[in-house]
Amino acid sequence: MTKDLYQQLARLGKAAASPARLQLLDLLCQGPRTVESLSNETGLSFANASQHLRVLYAARLVETEKTGLFVTYRLPDDSVCSFFQALRSLGEQRLAEVESILRQFRDAPHSLEPVEKRALLSRVRKGDVILLDVRPEEEYRAAHIPGAVSVPLKHLNARLATLPRGKEIVAYCRGPYCVLALEAVRLLRAKQFRAARLEDGIPEWRAQGLPVAAGQDSR
Amino acid sequence: MTKDLYQQLARLGKAAASPARLQLLDLLCQGPRTVESLSNETGLSFANASQHLRVLYAARLVETEKTGLFVTYRLPDDSVCSFFQALRSLGEQRLAEVESILRQFRDAPHSLEPVEKRALLSRVRKGDVILLDVRPEEEYRAAHIPGAVSVPLKHLNARLATLPRGKEIVAYCRGPYCVLALEAVRLLRAKQFRAARLEDGIPEWRAQGLPVAAGQDSR
DNA sequence: GACATATTCAACTAATCTATTGAATACTTG
DNA sequence: CAAGTATTCAATAGATTAGTTGAATATGTC
Numbered sequence: 001m002t003k004d005l006y007q008q009l010a011r012l013g014k015a016a017a018s019p020a021r022l023q024l025l026d027l028l029c030q031g032p033r034t035v036e037s038l039s040n041e042t043g044l045s046f047a048n049a050s051q052h053l054r055v056l057y058a059a060r061l062v063e064t065e066k067t068g069l070f071v072t073y074r075l076p077d078d079s080v081c082s083f084f085q086a087l088r089s090l091g092e093q094r095l096a097e098v099e100s101i102l103r104q105f106r107d108a109p110h111s112l113e114p115v116e117k118r119a120l121l122s123r124v125r126k127g128d129v130i131l132l133d134v135r136p137e138e139e140y141r142a143a144h145i146p147g148a149v150s151v152p153l154k155h156l157n158a159r160l161a162t163l164p165r166g167k168e169i170v171a172y173c174r175g176p177y178c179v180l181a182l183e184a185v186r187l188l189r190a191k192q193f194r195a196a197r198l199e200d201g202i203p204e205w206r207a208q209g210l211p212v213a214a215g216q217d218s219r
Numbered sequence: 220m221t222k223d224l225y226q227q228l229a230r231l232g233k234a235a236a237s238p239a240r241l242q243l244l245d246l247l248c249q250g251p252r253t254v255e256s257l258s259n260e261t262g263l264s265f266a267n268a269s270q271h272l273r274v275l276y277a278a279r280l281v282e283t284e285k286t287g288l289f290v291t292y293r294l295p296d297d298s299v300c301s302f303f304q305a306l307r308s309l310g311e312q313r314l315a316e317v318e319s320i321l322r323q324f325r326d327a328p329h330s331l332e333p334v335e336k337r338a339l340l341s342r343v344r345k346g347d348v349i350l351l352d353v354r355p356e357e358e359y360r361a362a363h364i365p366g367a368v369s370v371p372l373k374h375l376n377a378r379l380a381t382l383p384r385g386k387e388i389v390a391y392c393r394g395p396y397c398v399l400a401l402e403a404v405r406l407l408r409a410k411q412f413r414a415a416r417l418e419d420g421i422p423e424w425r426a427q428g429l430p431v432a433a434g435q436d437s438r
Numbered sequence: 439g440a441c442a443t444a445t446t447c448a449a450c451t452a453a454t455c456t457a458t459t460g461a462a463t464a465c466t467t468g
Numbered sequence: 469c470a471a472g473t474a475t476t477c478a479a480t481a482g483a484t485t486a487g488t489t490g491a492a493t494a495t496g497t498c
Contacts, residue, residue, distance in 0.1 A: 002242075002320075002396050002397070002398065003238065003242075004316070004320060005307075005310075005317065005320050005396050006238035006239075006241040006242045006245070007238045008310055008314050008316045008317045008320070009235075009238075009241050009306055009307060009310050009317070010235070010236055010237055010238045010241055011314065012235075012306055012309055012310055012313070012314070013232055013233075013234075013235030013236035013237070013241065013306065014232075014236040014484095014485090015232075016228075016229070016231075016232030016235065016236075017229055017232035017233040017235075017236040017485090018229055018232070018485085018486080019222065019225035019226045019228075019229045020225075020486085020487095022225045022228050022229055022232065023221075023222075023225045026225070034444085034445095035444075035445060035446095036444070036445090044487095045487075045488075046444085046445080047445085047446080047447090047487080047488075047489080047490095048486080048487055048488080050444095050445060050446055050447090051446085051447090051486080051487080052486090053446095054446075054447095055485095059313075060313045060314055061313065066445095066494090066495090068444090068495065068496065069442095069443060069444045069445080069494080069495055069496065070444065070445090070495095071444075071445065071446095076313070077312065079308065079309050079312040079313060080309065080313070082305070082309075083305055083306065083308075083309040086301070086302055086305035086306075087228055087231055087232065087302065087305075088224075088228060089298065089302075090231055090298050090299065090301075090302040091224075091227055091228050091231055093296065093298040094231070094278075094279040094280065094295070094298060094299070095227050095230070095231070095279055097223070097227045098224065098227045098228070101221075101223060101224050101227070177221050177224050178221070179221065233454095233455090236455090237455085237456080239456085239457095253474085253475095254474075254475065254476095255474070255475090263457095264457075264458075265474085265475080266457080266458070266459080266460095266475090266476080266477090267456080267457055267458075269474095269475060269476060269477090270456080270457080270476085270477090271456090272476095273476075273477090274455095285464090285465090285475095287465065287466070287474090288464080288465055288466065288473060288474045288475080289474065289475090290474075290475065290476095
């Protein structure tokens, strides 16, 4: 009977055994997306992305919703993202290569200290700090830190004029291993803005019991 | 750079993609063991068990220690067992087949209600309840619930005479999916003992912050 | 109904994985 | 040093997986 258990759990292990599928899961942690969007974001060919999504679907790790021509893939509940984070945590503890990658992110200049996150929220509410969400807007709409402004990295240059120079700017993206916020901070500081990177993405933020909003930018 | 991350995490996924390796990890959660012991307990051939252990070693999920002819495999730290439990938890939430297996265990007669575990400890200390650890003795020595008596299932019949009839007996083994305690309870009740099964194994017990002892039975 | 679009399927090739078998290695014992 | 024991390695065959290519399917538009 317990052979069955290991057989079933191995289904999940197999689903997690491909770099492509892990990247898809990581993206879906930020919010639901279509196959086209996932293909674009990951660089996988269309057919290949679809194939991997079917594998994840067979393992019950994703759900689908069809709207007209478009199929939207989403994570069925938090357990899948929690599992992805457990896998990543294990990697951080057991694999020097993962620790090294994380170290590179953390040693990058202008990373926010692991400050009390609620203090950050408070300063954002007071207007003392501008919080930028530099992910693609569909991810912002799915979930974002309250008070954050959506300025996708690819639009950052065009939006610089709208950013106040006198205030500190904190940028975040998909989490500890995402380069978007690093890039944004680099760009902002090159233009003499005071900027820093927040390591947390939405899943990490949510896991700490911190508040999360959704929908359009309320500005 | 983040492609690297997924590549590295996929190493861990691949290690977890085999039923045989998951069973080995599950056993090692109970304590260190030799190849021979692992082979016997899992039913894998010697060479096959060794091969899978080498894969786990390459993924940095196990460590080895050689003593004379014998190689002892162990989990390097709690993160590996925590990951196994995260995988199992995901299975419980996402796979009907895993939920069904768990249901079969929970619906078995004479399973202890998820009672306050500290109350159980108290009653064991008072001598009101006899707590039996029915795993192989080497697992008991590695770690056990304080106050538990080691009576491996295969020796239970021979040890019946030493068990008091007037007291309640609670048996536990490797965790929610282990049949040893179910079998022990069945046997005990057939001989008119008052017996029940505790679902928790040592990893589950430890994860709840409950105390764990190690070494020989102190009776 | 033809055409366009989004997605999935099927077939193929190459790579990877699993279990077995027999050999090799490392260590112990007499 | 030979023999025994525990473990790992290498080779093999068969099974499974990954990515590509082209076809098929489902839906929308005109």
